[in-house]
Amino acid sequence: MKHITKALSSILLAASIAVGSVAVSEITSVSASAADTHDLSITGYVSFYLTQGEYTDIEYRFSGEGIAAVRLRTSDNMTAYTKNVRWIEYPGTCQAFYCIKNLDGNDGTLQFSLLDDDYQEAMTFNTNILVEKEPAQITFNDMYFPTSINEGEHCHISGEITSTDMIDSIEAYVFQYGSSNVVLYSSVSPDRTSYGLYDSDLDNGIDFSKLSAGSYYISYHVTSGTKEEYYTIDFNVNSTVPAEPTVTFSDMYFPSSIDEGNGQHISGTISSTQNIDTIRAVVYSSDSNAVLSAKQYPNSKSYSLYDSDLDWALSFSQLLPGDYTLTYFVSSGSADRSYTHNFTVKAAESAVPVVSFENMSFPLSFEQGTDPVMNGNIRSTQNVDYLSIEVRDSYGNIVLYSYNNLAWWYITLQGSGMNTDIDFSKLDAGDYTINYYASSGLGSNTYTQYFTVYPAYKPDPVITFSSMSFSESIPKGNGQHISGTISSTDEIDTIQAVVTDSSGKVWLNAKRYPGQNTYSLFNSALDWDLSFSELPAGDYKLTYFVASGATDRSYTHTFTVRENTEDGAIILFHDMEFPENIAVGKGQHIKGTITSSGIIKKVQAVITDSSGKEIKSAVKYPNTGSYTLYDSELDWALPFSGLGAGSYTLTYNVTAGSSTKSYSCNFTVGKNTSTKLSLEKGFAYCAKWWNKRNKSWPNNGSDCANFASQFLAASGLPKDSQFKPGTRVVKGFDNLKKYLYKNYGVQTIMRKKYSDCLAVEEGFAKYKSNLSYKDIKPGDLVVMPGYDSNGNKINDGHIMIVYKVGGSKIYCYGHSNDRNGKTFYVSDSYIQGVVKTSALFG
Structure with missing residues (x-):
């Protein structure tokens, strides 16, 4: 085997350099496969950049004996392929090109192996690829906090913080200007590349409601790797102490001249820090006369003039040629401001009449x-x-x-x-x-x-007493009605009735405050206040003391209370009334008073048909010297609504002591002609009178039932002796409900049974525990609570007129607290009952 004996002289690496790349450091290790390679050395320092995801060319050269080839190995996060290898001079040098791709931009290694003639590895060396990342880029996006908040008000921070690297920490400091102390602080460690501020842990960690009035700034400190950035927002905390309203006029415009006969828009915006109460626009001529005027009630903090109701109310086309001034007068709480335009109306060229x-x-x-x-x-x-x-x-x-x-x-x-x-x-x-x-x-x-x-001068009121009567002699222990009418040209302030004996001692004393021009004594509150049955036998004076404005007058009766004897008692029938005809299915009251010089033991009422057959009878045992039929137990015991068409006789049989006496009246029952009322007329009346009092309908202090009666009368409900201004029926809603049932079959639905208020046996009321808006229609009368949480009666309740039903919102007109049905509503869950007068409307 031939071994490599000449040192590797150089390795040249060339690559493109790009931002965000990685760098290769110098050769870090060398190893040889044979002991005789110890004299080999590797010299030089090479570096280059590899861009993540892109191929980069690497060129290398080597020299030495016995070098047959060079092999390149890459770590897992890199890949390579041979682009070109060629021998320049054998056995001198070899040159080759590789294409290297860094897959993920992280650290890695390249290993070069020198192969001998047998293609065995004779020497290897490694290079470490160390990532040298650029500093992170931190960005603040859509950062927002209000420039002004109120004391005690909590507010969210918002925006997004992003980085090209992981965000290590975000800190939010709140400083007050003029102080280095941190007044609020919150921090998070996101460990991600983006962080939304709104409703985040950082946001919820700062309670701006704790800040007092003053100037502040928020400072965000963001750390991402080796990078740090800051972001600051200024804001003010306003004092909650109310300030005088500030009225401002912005973008106000009106042309300096307009042509005669031409209309012209006004424009601009009027604003205030509180609701604007009124805006009045007045056009003055050159002689300071107001020639145009309009007024609006915005009830808002801003009012745009262009195309507004105020704009359309000003008819500039009506102005004659001349110089004018347009002035806006604005009222907002305690602030009053004005703004003025001067302009000229030029004479029209056409022959429009002036x-x-x-x-x-x-x-x-x-x-x-x-x-x-x-x-x-x-x-x-x-x-x-x-x-x-x-x-x-x-x-x-x-x-x-x-x-x-x-x-x-x-x-x-x-x-x-x-x-x-x-x-x-x-x-x-x-x-x-x-x-x-x-x-x-x-x-x-x-x-x-x-x-x-x-107001016109008023003379002193004139007080008159008419049809005044009182029995000259009454039995001891018997009650006695007073009767007559007291009138005045002005409202009657007080009527006091005083009973004195022959020595001047006061036995009975009662006082009332009518507040109206006439006062009928019979069956009045003053009448029921006087307990003549308590007087012992003797001679007495009954004196009425009347005050009306600056006028005082009195009227006196003398009478005797005698020892009671029942034998030969005198029985009298007073003011007996019953209509000659009633409709089929219609209830009807009986009227009149029965008196006796003795004790009335028994009163029987018998209804017979034309053949004399008894249809219905009722008996009561008064055990008093006087018995009033209207609204009595005997009255409610006679079901006239159950009579069929035909002719009938109503007979009263009275027993007092050993005396008996009868009284009869004939009547017919005809067809039931339903009365259809007009909602349009009724609601027009309510719209006119909801915040005023109609003197033609006197009240007794509270006015809810009285106003409901006015609504029904305006809608077309016929007036009669019971249903007319000043009667008990129209002044008390219990009486009104009974009257409507008796005369028109109008039923009442109550949420809860109040036994001391509505009698089931009377038949005019039924009960429904789940009463809701589905049971209520326009034209009905709704009953408001008159009881405490334990069901105890605390007053006579309250009644209002239904104008509109908007789901569970019931819009109502009403007195005694004045209510406008177009804006005022109550929840159906608060309503305790409903009088179904909507059945009377067509």
Whole structure:
């Protein structure tokens, strides 16, 4: 075997250099297969770069005796193939090319073997490929934190941090400006190449709600391999102490001139740090008269003028040629600001008629009940063909209106006849505007005046007592009704009834506060407050003391309480009423009062048909000297709704002491004609009166049932002696529900049975534990809780009018707390009952 005896003189390696490649270091080891190779030496230092995934050429040369070939071996993460081998001079040198590919960019080795003539390995040497990676590239993407937050407010950090190498750590520091102390800190060790900040462990480790007001910055410190990067965001924490609103006007624009007859948009944005209450735009002429005006109530923090309701309310096309000022008056909480544009209306080139108002005058204020005259002239370059005058209240409602189709070029208001059409004496006290509109061909113009009506002088109220009666003698131990009517030209403040004996001693004393112009004594609260049955035998005076405004008057009855004797008792029937005809299926109350000088032992009511056959009877045992039929147990015991069509007689048989007496009335039962009401009319009434009181419907303090009754009356429910302003039926919702059932078959559904409120035996109520919005329709009356959590009655409850059902949200109109059905709603789970008046609507 021939051995290699000459040293390898050089190995040349050549490759392309690229970023992100690996480098080969100098030869690190040599071994020989024979002992006689000890004199061989390898010299030189070679280095090159291999790009991951790409082939790189390597050239080598060698010399020496007996070298037959060179073999190359690669580590697993590299591959090679022979590109070209050629002998240059034998046995002198050999040159070859290999193509090397670094598969993964990690460390590896190349092993060269020198083969002798027998192609046996005579010498090997290795090179280590050491990875020299470039520094990681750290990137901050979409980094965000608000520039301003409020004290106590928590806020998320957001964004993404990426690196070309693994991210070792991310630290977030929060510093306050002017201090080097860290006030908040959080850190994570991602061990991945990207990290999203929002709702991450780093994010959740920082509680910004702990920061007090001041200026701060967040500093992110990121480490990836040997690379470190920082990223900083400034922000402020605002004090939560409320500040006065700041009103700003931005991008405000209005042209400096417009053509006569042309409309024009306003533009810009009005903003405030609180909700904007009102924006009023006024156009003033050069003589400071307001010629256009509009007002809006944004209730938001920003209002864009262009194409807004305020924009469309300003008719710049109506302006005559001249100089004008457009001023915005803005109110936001305690802040009031204004902004002004000056502009000119240029005369139109076309022959559009010009309408003008001249010498317009009207009193700035006058007394309620007076009818002042409108003065002024309307002139046009052509005939004025139309003139309208409308008077609006402070809510914008038209309260007076008149118009005329004319054919005059010059109109004097005093002689136009429109002063007669507009009757200012009808106005209530308050603030108003008069809006004049005149048109002439294609031309038109408006004019506005403002005035105030102040309350008229009122003379002292006049109090009258009418139909006053009281028995001159009553039996001892018997109750007794008072009767008569007390009236006043103003509201009655108080009525006090006092019973005194002959010595002046007060035995009975009761007081009421009507708050209305008339007060009927019979069966009133004052009537029931007086317990005449408690008086001993003797002579007495009953005196009414009445106060109305500045007027005080009194009225006195004298009467005697005698020792009671039942023999020969006198029985009287008072104010007995029953309709001559009722509808089939309709309930009906009986009315009247039965009194006796003795004790009434028995009252029997018998219904007989035309043949005299008894259809139904009921008996009650009052054991008092007086018995009122309406809403009594006897009343509710007579089921008139069960009678078929035909003729009947209702007879009362009364026993008092040893006396008996009867009273009869005839009536017929006809066909049931269902009343169909109008929701449209009812809701129109609610929209007008939801936040006001109609003096024609006096209340007793609370007004919920009274307002529900007004809604039904406005919808078309007929008024009668029970259902009319001021009665017990319309003032108390229990009475109203019973009336609707008795007269119209309207049923009530309750969520829970309240035995002390609704009587099952009366038949008008049923119970449903899972009451929900599916049981409720527009036009129904909903019952709100009137009981505590233990079911104990704590008041008379509350009732409201259903305007709309939006799933579980029930929108309602109502008094005594004023509720607008278009915006106010309650949850169906809060509703305790529903009166199904929707059945009455067509």
